[in-house]
Amino acid sequence: MNCLDFKRLALSDPNSREHSFVEHSGSCPDCLKYVGGVRQMDADLSNSVEVEMPSDLMARLQLNQELTEEAETLAMTVANPMKRYAMAASLALALFVAGFMASNQFGAANSIGEDYEALLSGVVEHMNEQPITPVWSAQKANSNANTLLASYDPDMKLKFLSNLQFSRVCPMGQYKGLHASLETADGQVTFAYIKGESVGELLDAGYEGYVSRVKPVRGGNLIIMSRTNKSLEEADSQLEKAMYWDI
Amino acid sequence: MTDLSNEPDEEQVNYTMMDKKRKYALLIEAHSKDLYKYALWLCKDKHMAEDVMQEAFLRAWKSLDSLREAKAAKGWLFTIFRREHARQFERKQFQYKDVESMDTIEDSHHMGYDDRPEAFALRNALKRLPQDYREPLEMQVLGGFSCDEIANILDISSSAVMTRLFRARKKMRQILGHESAPQLGVVGE
Numbered sequence: 001m002n003c004l005d006f007k008r009l010a011l012s013d014p015n016s017r018e019h020s021f022v023e024h025s026g027s028c029p030d031c032l033k034y035v036g037g038v039r040q041m042d043a044d045l046s047n048s049v050e051v052e053m054p055s056d057l058m059a060r061l062q063l064n065q066e067l068t069e070e071a072e073t074l075a076m077t078v079a080n081p082m083k084r085y086a087m088a089a090s091l092a093l094a095l096f097v098a099g100f101m102a103s104n105q106f107g108a109a110n111s112i113g114e115d116y117e118a119l120l121s122g123v124v125e126h127m128n129e130q131p132i133t134p135v136w137s138a139q140k141a142n143s144n145a146n147t148l149l150a151s152y153d154p155d156m157k158l159k160f161l162s163n164l165q166f167s168r169v170c171p172m173g174q175y176k177g178l179h180a181s182l183e184t185a186d187g188q189v190t191f192a193y194i195k196g197e198s199v200g201e202l203l204d205a206g207y208e209g210y211v212s213r214v215k216p217v218r219g220g221n222l223i224i225m226s227r228t229n230k231s232l233e234e235a236d237s238q239l240e241k242a243m244y245w246d247i
Numbered sequence: 248m249t250d251l252s253n254e255p256d257e258e259q260v261n262y263t264m265m266d267k268k269r270k271y272a273l274l275i276e277a278h279s280k281d282l283y284k285y286a287l288w289l290c291k292d293k294h295m296a297e298d299v300m301q302e303a304f305l306r307a308w309k310s311l312d313s314l315r316e317a318k319a320a321k322g323w324l325f326t327i328f329r330r331e332h333a334r335q336f337e338r339k340q341f342q343y344k345d346v347e348s349m350d351t352i353e354d355s356h357h358m359g360y361d362d363r364p365e366a367f368a369l370r371n372a373l374k375r376l377p378q379d380y381r382e383p384l385e386m387q388v389l390g391g392f393s394c395d396e397i398a399n400i401l402d403i404s405s406s407a408v409m410t411r412l413f414r415a416r417k418k419m420r421q422i423l424g425h426e427s428a429p430q431l432g433v434v435g436e
């Protein structure tokens with residue numbers, strides 16, 4: 001191998017173990033220096049994008065798998081999965097509650113501000129993407145929620161909710177937030193806690209078939225999607241008591 | 248215990264025989280850090296990097312039975328990641344469209360990158376490479392792939408990979424103002 005071939009290979013594959021390459025670098029100081037420079041640039045480049053992995057990401061990768069496996073097992077073993085799984089998709093078919101008609105998306109689209117719209121559509125987009133959410137034991141759902149919150153928003157805390165069924169940090173439209181569900185007498189209520197700028201004031205609206213509430217909370221917004229007015233109020237008052245900020 | 252008559256030694260446990268959960272745990276242990284680094288660089292957004300990575304790992308879990316050898320694990324996982332990234336990036340392009348313009352010191356800082364000027368210059372040089380050159384270089388230097396693996400993933404020949412890598416590094420060196428690359432005839436620009 002001559003110096004030209006060597007340099008060419010050095011730029012393509014500086015760690016090549018090709019015999020002639022290794023041999024040449026041992027006998028030609030100039031080329032050895034050259035390939036050293038190339039390797040240094042690689043190392044510097046790699047170091048320049050070095051980052052620390054979020055401390056809980058490994059745990060979440062593991063957790064996601066366990067949840068999936070659990071959901072799969074449940075789906076196979078439970079005779080009537082419809083009962084074990086809350087089908088958010090079916091909620092989309094639920095009728096609007098009359099009380100919310102005044103502010104629904106047909107009647108007064110303009111009355112929902114852009115920021116509310118973005119939050120609601122983000123949550124609904126995610127609910128449509130993942131229409132089935134597993135139903136866990138309250139124990140598991142609560143401990144999971146606390147683990148997730150520790151990474152998502154360490155200041156926010158959630159007291160034990162005996163009817164919490166599911167929690168995960170999920171992408172929701174342009175946002176990412178805590179996605180969880182509560183069991184109520186009227187069925188499952190989905191709620192999302194999304195960090196960011198808080199909306200000005202609480203808004204109730206019929207949205208895509210849901211009775212929804214967007215509520216400013218410390219450090220972000222709480223979005224509640226329900227099928228009835230009653231379960232919305234029930235969930236909200238529960239969350240009002242359970243959510244607190246440890247600042 | 249199974250009733251296999253000739254159980255292999257502990258040391259030589261066949262990867263295909265390994266418990267699926269164990270395989271998955273090993274995958275996380277061995278490759279999540281490298282993948283995160285690669286993911287963040289490609290996504291330029293922490294949340295998206297985590298989302299895509301979580302989705303990729305879930306897909307990996309679902310098709311874990313198709314992974315037969317430990318040594319193929321990294322390439323296999325990164326391939327799943329790349330596919331998922333392409334899928335999500337396309338979907339979210341609208342939201343992440345300003346990603347390309349993200350190259351201020353402030354952004355680097357937000358991402359947790361080294362914000363010394365040298366590091367900054369290197370990242371910018373990499374960003375300025377044409378995609379055809381940049382991609383294999385990212386795979387080789389950041390992903391740790393061999394030329395053959397890159398050829399497989401990108402579905403091009405090994406010699407095409409070598410040519411692109413050559414050009415990528417030559418261009419990097421020019422952008423960074425290192426000694427000008429030697430004149431090597433036709434393969435140059």
Ligand SMILES: [Zn+2]
Binds near residue numbers: 002004006024028030
């Ligand atoms: Zn030489």
Ligand SMILES: [Zn+2]
Binds near residue numbers: 126130168169170179
């Ligand atoms: Zn979710």
